[in-house]
Amino acid sequence: MSGILILAEHRRGTLRDATLEAIGAAGTLKAALGGPVTVLVIAADPAPLAKAVSVGAVDEVITVARPDAATYEPHVYEAVLRSVIAQRSPALVLMPHGVDSFSLAPAVAIGEGLGFATDVFGVAVEDGQVVATRAGYNEKVFVEIDFPGRTGVLLTLRGGSFAPETAPASPAVSAIDAGDGTARSKHLDWRDPPATGGIDIPGSPFILSIGRGVGDEANVAQFLELADGLGATLGCSRPIADNGWLPKARQVGQSGQLAAKCNLYIAMGISGSVQHQWGMKHVENIVAINKDPEASIFTIARYGIVGDMLEIAEELRKQKGIH
């Protein structure tokens, strides 16, 4: 029972950055947990991906080539990963807390009897035992989790919480056959998000975003005018896009856009869920306006206003002469 096993996450032939973060996390835990650090790549053609994960503290890459793994399929992945875990008995199994792992991690943890926690952003080893930290109550508290009686632990890691590892390394690469498992779902197609219609969240230096605090569809138009008058791009949280109040191209967050070039982000009536933060928490100047003084958005903001977004918006319009 030793070592760390990481499952590589990839999509449409490209390794996802979150895998490099998991490798980074493993690098910091290797001394305490013992090696080796192993990355498992399951794909129709694993070779290019095996190269991409040959970084940092990785000692070994295991590849499993299967035609039924041309796209992620949870039942196929489950069979392969469980058989590798059964052979290697790693002390810790890591994977990104991505949408794909939602349908994989629980089956693997239950099937192999592993300790299990998801969306983890802190990992410590105390007396040889893994302790994980995650958030609770919409990010308002932190929760420390341990795994009594478990010899192996599976954690899914929150994106952006561990420094990605990119320094090239030369691990041993071994190709194996693993796991029976048959697909029970069939990939039909990909559909890219709809065209943005000129709305450029990723390229915008100044974004004013509204969340559910806006209250009503009738209030949305005035924020388009306000953003315009201030020279900002209007963004939004997911519920606003889900309601059809603004187009999806304005949605900031994990299943929307990354505010990649943003320098000033004003969040109005947004609580600060992890998925929204994913798209904006890196921004240097965040201003949060929220009527709940405990909203987690304040913990990442440089400036905060505890108050009613509609009142503040009205004042901004008045003082700026926006009609």
Add this chain to the structure above:
Amino acid sequence: MKILVPVKRVASLDDEFELRDDGRDVDPDFCEFDLNEFDEYALEAAVQIKEAAPEGSVEVVVLTIGPDDADDVLRKALAKGADRAIRVDDAGLEEADRVAIARVIAKVAENEEPGLVLCGAQSADQGNAQTGMSVAALLGWTRAAVVSKLDFAPGAATAQVERELEGGLVECLDVETPAVLTIQLGINTPRYASLRSIKQANAKPIECLTPHDVGLSDAEIGAAGALSRVRRVFVPERGRGEIIAGTPSQQAARLLEIISEVNG
């Protein structure tokens, strides 16, 4: 055919809250409770399948595991179109994690034999995103997570679903049934309950069972069925930005200053 929709009563915290004496959770006196938002969408998806099928051929069963206060969320679900409600009492489940809760749901599913189980993609309070897919694993059923579109005719061997991935990319797939799916926000527009349906829901019985009643053994209940344990909950020391005080007019003026300072 039945569709089982497990629903969770989720907590949001008051402005000022305190931890429980043992330091392992928030004191529930400082929580407000409501039906998990994701479950509103899961329920609506189930009710829409029922309404598209011949009358009387689909029954939507909602289930929650929790104390009697959790009847509220079941009544809400009944008012929004569920036909039957089951509550499994959480006595003995204090040390349950999401996997231990999933063991209860899976047992109820074994007993009820639904063609589909629709869970929320995650809970709005804890965001574990574990329970639904754990139920699938325990049942050995097909599973798909974060479903943003669902086409299913009762009795069909497959369901057509879309999964919404990072960046809004969508995967279209066929999923064998019976299946457990977790439902993403925005898949549909959940209906409002009418006054009449709220009244009717309040008159409907709620079937109350214990974990033993549904067939769980002691080795599966609570801590024994869990894969994790909460050791400690704490309010982190976190940097807080500068709070801009004053009247809304003063706050707006300062915000305009900040905008011009930053934008230069």
